[in-house]
Amino acid sequence: MKSCNDFKYALFEDHGYSNYTVEGTTFRCGLKLHDVEEFDRFYGEDERLNFAENCSGYKIGQSIEMDVEKEDYESLTPEQKAIFDDDKEAIKKFQFNDDFEEYLE
Numbered sequence: 001m002k003s004c005n006d007f008k009y010a011l012f013e014d015h016g017y018s019n020y021t022v023e024g025t026t027f028r029c030g031l032k033l034h035d036v037e038e039f040d041r042f043y044g045e046d047e048r049l050n051f052a053e054n055c056s057g058y059k060i061g062q063s064i065e066m067d068v069e070k071e072d073y074e075s076l077t078p079e080q081k082a083i084f085d086d087d088k089e090a091i092k093k094f095q096f097n098d099d100f101e102e103y104l105e
C-alpha cells in the first residue's frame with residue numbers, strides 16, 4: 001500500500017516549543033499534489049496519508065523530516081533543501097525528471 005510516509009517529496013516538520021517538547025508533526029506535499037495543503041500526520045496514522053494510493057506524482061523515496069529547532073536542516077541534500085524551502089529557482093537547477101513540471105509553471 002502506498003503512503004505519503006514513503007513519498008520522496010513529502011515534508012514532515014515537527015512543531016512545538018523545542019526538540020524536547022514536540023507537539024506534533026505537520027505533513028506537506030513538496031509537489032503540492034495533495035488535496036489538503038497541510039495537516040498533522042498523527043503518528044503516521046492519519047488516513048489522509050493514504051492519498052498516495054491515487055497520487056499521480058507518487059515516487060517512493062526518503063521523505064524530508066525536520067525537527068522543531070531545524071537542526072536537521074544542514075543534513076538535508078541540496079535537493080531536499082530546495083524542496084523544504086519551496087525555492088522554485090533552485091528546484092529548476094536540479095532537473096527533477098519532470099516531477100516538478102506542473103509545480104514550476
